[in-house]
Amino acid sequence: MRILVVSDTHKSHRNLERALEETGHIDMMIHLGDVEGKEDYIEALADCPVHIVSGNNDFFSQLPWEEEFFIGDHHVFITHGHGYFVGMGEERVKEEARGRGADIVMYGHTHMPSLTIEPDLVTLNPGSIAYPRQRGRKPSYIVMQMDPDGKINYEIRYLE
Structure with a gap:
């Protein structure tokens, strides 16, 4: 299973389109907020199950503030x-x-990517695919790949 994790698109989807093209087939997309009313477009673009939460710039949004679900045996918040x-x-x-x-x-x-792997918890932030703030300011996202045994590998990727 391949999962694309993005955040903070702020109505700018050119880099999201590029990330989808570079990543290839995905089975799920997770968007961590600040879609600014473009959730329908993002869901159509992904063409797979999508989880989206509301960000601080998603004014008047009907999106949930938080969500919990399972990916295989992994409990995701x-x-x-x-x-x-x-x-x-x-x-x-x-x-x-x-x-x-x-x-x-x-x-x-x-708007800054991070990945922390601890024995009991994986904490990740894909950064912003539209308006990055980390050194070098490259748009970023995360690709998660779960193998048949349920083990997940995480990769922070950057667009040039």
Whole structure:
């Protein structure tokens, strides 16, 4: 199973289209917020099951603030992250994920990619595919691949 994880598109989809093309077939897309009313377009573009949460710029959105679901045997918790003050660190969102029994937590908001793998919890942020803020400012996203045994590999990718 191949999963594309993105965040913070802010109505700018050219790089999302490029990431989908470069990634090839995906079985699921996860968008961690700040779609700014373009969720229908993103769902149509992905052409697979899509999970989208609301971000701090998704005013008047009907999208959920958070979502929990399973990928295989993995309990996943997704949020945009601003409600957990992720700009100041991952501690609060990790605490919330552990409290919910999740073993994978995903968030956006910071526009900077990160991946932390601990024995009990994987914490990831794909950065922003539209407006990156990390050094070098390359648009970023994450590709997750789950093998037949349920083991997931994570790769942060950058667009040139």
